[in-house]
Amino acid sequence: MMHDETEIDEAAAPDPRRSGSWLQKFGNAFRGIKVAVRAEVSFFVHLFVTAIVLMTGLQLGISRLEWCLLVLSIAGVITAELCNTAIERLARAITQAEHQEIRDALDIASGAVLAASLSAAVVGVIVLGRPLLAMMS
């Protein structure tokens, strides 16, 4: 009898689009974060800056509200970078050819990362700048 590889593959790897449980949904989401972090060097830059900001916040003993502002800013940058990476993947899957609308979509997604990063930098300077200067002087 012929060996049907398609049937065996489907049984071994269930279709992820049919995943229904919350556990599977979380699993897919964490897998997405892992894929993006591994694929994009810029995530290491974001994580490095995040670590420095968190250590500085701990050192300076900032308030609860200031922690909230820093965490929201960091989350905004990481969220924008995840969306940007997802759009890049989709664009590559759709076509390798030059396309004006794909260019626009990719540039808009990069613009989202830039906007989130600039506003996070402003929040970081406002929250950490003065106490950091006071500590150093």
Ligand SMILES: Nc1ncnc2c1ncn2[C@@H]1O[C@H](COP(=O)(O)OP(=O)(O)OP(=O)(O)O)[C@@H](O)[C@H]1O
């Ligand atoms: N298929 C395409 N058609 C038209 N323009 C494209 C296309 N692919 C990429 N570009 C242009 O090239 C730029 C860089 O695209 P690319 O996906 O290589 O990003 P990247 O430089 O790897 O960015 P990142 O560092 O965020 O991964 C895009 O912002 C867009 O302007």
